[in-house]
Amino acid sequence: MQQSNGYIIGFAAAMTIILGGLLSVTAVGLKERQKEQIVLETKKQILSAVMSTEGIPKPKLSDIYGERIKSTVVDFDGNEIEGVVPENVKVDKEYKKSPENRQYPVFKYMSESNPDQVEAYILPLYGFGLWNYIWGYAAISSDLNTIYGISFDHVGETPGLGARITEKGVQDRYKGKKIKDESGEIVSVDMIKGEGNPNMDSKPHQVDGMSGATITGKGVNSMLKSYLENYEAYLSKVAKSGGTISASL
Amino acid sequence: MSTETAEQPVAKVAKAEGLFSKRRRKIVSDPLSDDNPITVQVLGICSALAVTAKLEPTLVMSIAVMFVVVFSNLIVSVIRNLIPSRIRIIVQLGIVASLVVIVDLVLRAYLYEVSKVVGVYVGLIITNCIIMGRLEAFAMGNKPYDSILDGFGSAFGYAWVILVVAFFRELLGSGSLFNFKVFEAIGIDNFPTVGLMTSPVGAFILIGIVIWVQRWRNGYVEHQ
Known part of the structure; x- marks a missing residue:
């Protein structure tokens, strides 16, 4: 059946309007819910640096977050920035x-x-892995030296290889490691090449690597180191105050 | 045993045909084996390689593809006599793309965790050749109910193949099933995982084996 040009143009226009309208309605209708999910997801990631979030429903996590987390924003020199909601700071931007x-x-x-x-103290991290961005949260104990816990996430690391940074087993390797050397300089914690390296417990600045994911590991290392250095001013301020102002700062 | 993707409209049938008559059952069952979209028609290979590293995203992908292929088949079939034939491809593409975006939005709102994993690939459903293939070959020439059945058949045919591939890739590549560490659970602590299986190369090999086994079983031969 051969249709006239007018019919074809009319059909195309009608289809565009109907589909476009349908998509806009869906997008607007689901927007709030999506935002909510993103906020919940961020809270979950922050908490997963200090506790196991597995199996805990998200609304409960949100409650825990409200009870246990106090947040603030600081600048590069460690001074508090007023009037900024910490949860709204986009670490990627x-x-x-x-x-x-x-x-x-x-x-x-x-x-x-x-x-x-x-x-x-839970500090956000952001960096680059093998294929794409990686990020995470590093929790530093109140002695400002020991790693309390850590969580990582990624966009596109290789499943089964680099993507293992999201696994509990890999993240737990960081627990108890020290970020400063004896003189108090920040040296960070490095994930080394290869997996199953011996005597990892006796090395305070190294963790066992992920087999087949050396480059992701390097990305994790430089991310952790650069962000610990960026927070150095803040951490030393907290240390000087002896933790007394830490609750307010 | 037709290998052509462009099937002729099914011949006229007598009135008051049963909901699950023999002919209709065949519409659903053909794509599962004899006319499987992946192993016989070799369509949709791209996504079969990309999403099958783990079972969970593969399952979500299968469901998403099912939703899109069934509904686009239905919609196209309902308006098949209205669609101007000269712009029919773009009309089909518009419908498919809209459905895919809706799936993506719904996943992000209600299954955020899963959408983080499959998010990138959901968008790629638009380019899944199976969907366009079914619209062009079947829905444009058949009634809505038959088109729905055809959509389910093709989607199941696609789903079982990628689930089989994902099963072996996750088992051998990551030593787990649905993220459950099976080997540790049965007492094998240092199962040597095969890194090859986590890369698309592993999927190629597995799909090759699946195609081989299936064609051998069906006695299928390429036409010269």
Whole structure:
């Protein structure tokens, strides 16, 4: 059946309007819910640096977050920035600025028994793996040296290889490692090449690597090191104050 | 045992045909084996390589493809006599693309975890040749109910193949099934995982084997 040009144009126009309208309605209708999911996901990731979030429903995590996390934003010199909601700071956007100009959110995990005492400082991380961006949260204990816990996530690392940075077993390797050497300089913690390296427990600045994912490991290393250095000013400020201002700063 | 993707409209049938008559059962069952979209028609290979590293995203992908192929078949079949033949491909593409975007939005709103994993690939359903193939070959010339059945048949035919591939890739590549570490559970702690299986190369090999086994079983021969 041969249709006239008018019919074809009319059909195309009608189809565009109907499909376009349908898509807009869906997008607008689901937008709030998607935003909510992203906020919940961020909270979950922050918490997963200090506790196991597996199997805990998201609304419950949101409650825990509200009870245990106090957050703030600091600049490169460790001074608090007023009027910025820490949860709204987009670490990926900040990453594109030079380190001196970024805003640095700090999420303080408060002690359960004493809500004024900080148990761990959770610092966001952002960097590049093998294929694409990687990010995470590193929790530093209140001694400002020991790693309390860590969580990583990624966009497109190879499943089964680099993507293993999201596995609990890999992240747990960081627990108890030290970020400073004896003189108090930040040396970070390096993931080394190969897997099953012996005596990892006796090496405070190294963790066992992931077999077949050396480049992702390197990305993790440089991400962790650069962000620990970026937060150095803030961490030393907290150390000087002896932790007394830490609850407020 | 037709290998042509462009099937002729099914011959006229007598009135009051059963909902699951023999002919209709055949519409569903043919793509599962004799006319399988992946192993026989060799369509949709691209996504079969990309998403099959783990079972979970593969399952979500199968369901998403099923949703898209069934509904696009239905919609195209309903308006098949209205679609101007000169722009029919773009009309089909528009319908498929809209459905895919809806799937993507719904996943992001309700299954955020899963959408993080399959997000990139959901968009690629648009280019899944199976869907365009079914629209052009079947839905444009058949009634809505038959088209729905055809959509289910093709989607199941696609699903079982990629699930088989994903099963072996996850088992051998990551030593797990649905992220459950099977080998550790049965007491083998240092199962040597095959890195090859986590890369698309492993999927190529597995799909090759599946195609081989299936064609051998069906006695299928390429036409000269």
